Amino acid sequence: MSDDPTHLAEQVSAVLRHLVFLLRRTTAGQPITSQQYSVLGSLEHGPRRMTELAEEHAVQLPTMTVQINRLEDAGLVARGSDPADARVRTVELTTEGRDRLLAVRRARLARLTGELDALTPEERATLAAALPVLAKLGRS
Amino acid sequence: MSDDPTHLAEQVSAVLRHLVFLLRRTTAGQPITSQQYSVLGSLEHGPRRMTELAEEHAVQLPTMTVQINRLEDAGLVARGSDPADARVRTVELTTEGRDRLLAVRRARLARLTGELDALTPEERATLAAALPVLAKLGRS
DNA sequence: ACAACTAACTTAGCCTGACTAATATTCCGG
DNA sequence: CCGGAATATTAGTCAGGCTAAGTTAGTTGT
Numbered sequence: 243m244s245d246d247p248t249h250l251a252e253q254v255s256a257v258l259r260h261l262v263f264l265l266r267r268t269t270a271g272q273p274i275t276s277q278q279y280s281v282l283g284s285l286e287h288g289p290r291r292m293t294e295l296a297e298e299h300a301v302q303l304p305t306m307t308v309q310i311n312r313l314e315d316a317g318l319v320a321r322g323s324d325p326a327d328a329r330v331r332t333v334e335l336t337t338e339g340r341d342r343l344l345a346v347r348r349a350r351l352a353r354l355t356g357e358l359d360a361l362t363p364e365e366r367a368t369l370a371a372a373l374p375v376l377a378k379l380g381r382s
Numbered sequence: 383m384s385d386d387p388t389h390l391a392e393q394v395s396a397v398l399r400h401l402v403f404l405l406r407r408t409t410a411g412q413p414i415t416s417q418q419y420s421v422l423g424s425l426e427h428g429p430r431r432m433t434e435l436a437e438e439h440a441v442q443l444p445t446m447t448v449q450i451n452r453l454e455d456a457g458l459v460a461r462g463s464d465p466a467d468a469r470v471r472t473v474e475l476t477t478e479g480r481d482r483l484l485a486v487r488r489a490r491l492a493r494l495t496g497e498l499d500a501l502t503p504e505e506r507a508t509l510a511a512a513l514p515v516l517a518k519l520g521r522s
Numbered sequence: 523a524c525a526a527c528t529a530a531c532t533t534a535g536c537c538t539g540a541c542t543a544a545t546a547t548t549c550c551g552g
Numbered sequence: 553c554c555g556g557a558a559t560a561t562t563a564g565t566c567a568g569g570c571t572a573a574g575t576t577a578g579t580t581g582t
Binding site: 293304307308330 | 558559560561562563
Binding site for chain 2: 529530531532533534
């Protein structure tokens, strides 16, 4: 295994393609989409405003509006207003939304945990060591 | 760093979400989409049939039909017929398609290679060691 | 030999999720 | 108090995925 960035780039590229494919499959058939799950996660610690959510998910405001509309229709979030500024709409979890969030989180983690359990302790250690490096990619 | 699959699952989940986001951004603004690039790559070593392409990309046939239609409209691939079986349509790269494939490949690898260059040799080694493990995930 | 089945594609219609442009509403500074 | 900035929403477009239905071409069984 030579320290050749170009060769490594090809391998990383291939593995990431595989993982993206995986993530999509994992999502399929679940009660909410992965985007919706992410948004619910952002609301876990209290109400947020639309602009915050859009920025946090690196999405334009209209896209977030549509997402929140769907979540609101599904009864998982509720819109409110900021008493200090009538322009801002706040979004918060409903009880049902919180329940759903926790249920999906449990299911997802259980699945991934199961796959990690199938690895050897050494493999898990290797993976754990590489995570900070992977996280660094793209921050340049 | 304890060997706790559940905790590791949370971290892996977070890192993957970040990387997926990255991959999408990397794609934006390029002359072809990442799906189209993948399909062109499948054609690199000769003509393929529609069903093969659909299976290889884990997509339904109609979806592949639409993709190939777009690539054909763009002049990057050409449809042909199998002389042995008139039901099958073959797809192959045009000269322009091959040029585009190579150009995009160069650009993509250059970008990722650049990011990997910014890492230390130790970080690259850590990453290289973890790739086989990541590739194993989801094969269960 | 020919009817029935299977295989390979395409077409049509629908959904999610992203974008930009245009609009309404509200806030704030001079 | 008026003009510009900020916050959201609506409308329209596009990519990319799906299923269902239709077409055309081989294959099989009697």
